[in-house]
Amino acid sequence: KNQVEQSPQSLIILEGKNCTLQCNYTVSPFSNLRWYKQDTGRGPVSLTIMTFSENTKSNGRYTATLDADTKQSSLHITASQLSDSASYICVVSETGSSGGYNKLIFGAGTRLAVHP
Amino acid sequence: ETGVTQTPRHLVMGMTNKKSLKCEQHLGHNAMYWYKQSAKKPLELMFVYNFKEQTENNSVPSRFSPECPNSSHLFLHLHTLQPEDSALYLCASSLLAGESPNEQFFGPGTRLTVL
Numbered sequence: 231k232n233q234v235e236q237s238p239q240s241l242i243i244l245e246g247k248n249c250t251l252q253c254n255y256t257v258s259p260f261s262n263l264r265w266y267k268q269d270t271g272r273g274p275v276s277l278t279i280m281t282f283s284e285n286t287k288s289n290g291r292y293t294a295t296l297d298a299d300t301k302q303s304s305l306h307i308t309a310s311q312l313s314d315s316a317s318y319i320c321v322v323s324e325t326g327s328s329g330g331y332n333k334l335i336f337g338a339g340t341r342l343a344v345h346p
Numbered sequence: 347e348t349g350v351t352q353t354p355r356h357l358v359m360g361m362t363n364k365k366s367l368k369c370e371q372h373l374g375h376n377a378m379y380w381y382k383q384s385a386k387k388p389l390e391l392m393f394v395y396n397f398k399e400q401t402e403n404n405s406v407p408s409r410f411s412p413e414c415p416n417s418s419h420l421f422l423h424l425h426t427l428q429p430e431d432s433a434l435y436l437c438a439s440s441l442l443a444g445e446s447p448n449e450q451f452f453g454p455g456t457r458l459t460v461l
Binding site for chain 1: 348350386387388389391434436438449450451452453454455457
């Protein structure tokens with residue numbers, strides 16, 4: 231069964247500190263992996279996307295890594311800000327779905343709270 | 347803004363009411379999606395439309411009825427819902443799988459509460 235598991239479920243850090251969120255997946259066939267940020271009451275917004283051949287991708291203070299052999303990804307946030315408080319969702323795209331679209335397998339998300 | 351709008355943003359309804367959720371995308375995409383997001387659970391895909399044709403119904407109860415009049419608009423008609431249907435309903439759009447990029451862009455969602 232295709233699954234995406236994220237840890238921790240929730241995290242509290244102080245402003246200015248770094249943190250790392252984890253994602254393990256068992257999705258096959260694999261197309262790509264995305265990290266989304268979802269603010270409370272809003273829709274998810276894409277932060278990074280990585281294909282099978284990519285090991286790391288940065289977007290400002292966000293850096294994602296991908297190990298396709300172990301099927302693990304991480305999202306590292308540097309010098310956290312209060313506006314980083316949100317849910318971070320790991321999403322793996324499965325190729326070969328019928329209907330002309332790539333099926334997305336969502337993790338349950340990590341809820342991050344950045345405190346002053 | 348992602349280019350995908352949803353209305354209303356909040357909706358409270360009784361179990362005997364009939365209401366509709368609306369989604370509009372301004373991105374020129376040809377695929378649209380409805381997702382349900384319950385607290386602390388992963389997003390659940392409900393329906394997929396490609397070029398106005400429904401290509402996936404993920405075992406969704408018939409009390410949810412989608413409508414896609416054109417590739418820019420998507421509706422979700424609701425009737426005789428249950429309290430457990432209370433959730434955030436998200437609309438998304440994308441290009442089809444063979445067209446790059448086919449990233450899904452999400453709307454802000456409709457927070458639905460069923461009393």
